């Protein structure tokens with residue numbers, strides 16, 4: 001059994017002539033929060049597309065808990081939950097119905113799904129909104145809901161692509177803290193961001209710039225005593 005929840009080995013991807021990922025490799029140990037830090041255009045969303053199987057990398061490999069994504073796609077994807085950058089909720093049905101529908105897509109019966117949905121909503125302080133139409137929720141509540149939805153099939157690895165974009169500071173920090181806490185339950189997180197205040201010294205870090213991994217490791221080891229914001233800016237400034 002692999003000690004890594006997610007292993008990415010030598011991935012590349014190009015849109016026509018634009019190389020968006022170049023020989024990307026990194027590992028995330030189980031139960032870690034890993035920040036995928038990179039400025040706009042670094043390749044974060046492209047990497048998410050490859051990790052979720054939306055696009056195929058012509059070379060390289062991804063494995064989830066030791067299962068190769070190319071050979072054991074269904075098995076590997078069963079262990080992944082995803083929150084994409086663009087919301088994908090049905091605005092005209094209730095919070096609960098959105099989540100139950102998603103559970104059904106994972107083959108979970110309504111009877112089994114209902115307690116999971118309520119539990120997930122309660123943990124995200126969303127229990128009181130279970131019956132509301134999504135259209136009536138603010139951006140922060142919709143994001144919480146998407147996180148609850150991504151956890152409904154109890155994945156081991158949760159991928160979130162800039163999940164706090166457009167949210168106010170307080171909501172951003174609250175959601176970031178909640179997702180950090182998921183690691184206490186053994187869930188491994190890959191959190192794409194360009195905002196350094198979402199990252200803790202004990203987190204794992206992958207610094208992506210122009211499609212290449214510049215650094216990877218524990219934040220405190222990689223950055224040392226330097227200020228993370230300053231370090232990030234120094235690493236990604238284009239000469």
Ligand SMILES: Nc1ncnc2c1ncn2[C@@H]1O[C@H](COP(=O)(O)OP(=O)(O)OP(=O)(O)O)[C@@H](O)[C@H]1O
Pocket residue numbers: 015018019020038039040041042043044045046047194
């Ligand atoms: N469909 C596409 N066609 C051509 N080029 C693309 C396409 N999507 C992304 N790119 C380019 O690939 C590179 C990586 O983009 P990507 O969206 O993966 O970066 P990102 O780090 O997620 O950026 P952002 O933070 O702005 O979302 C950028 O140069 C981008 O312009």
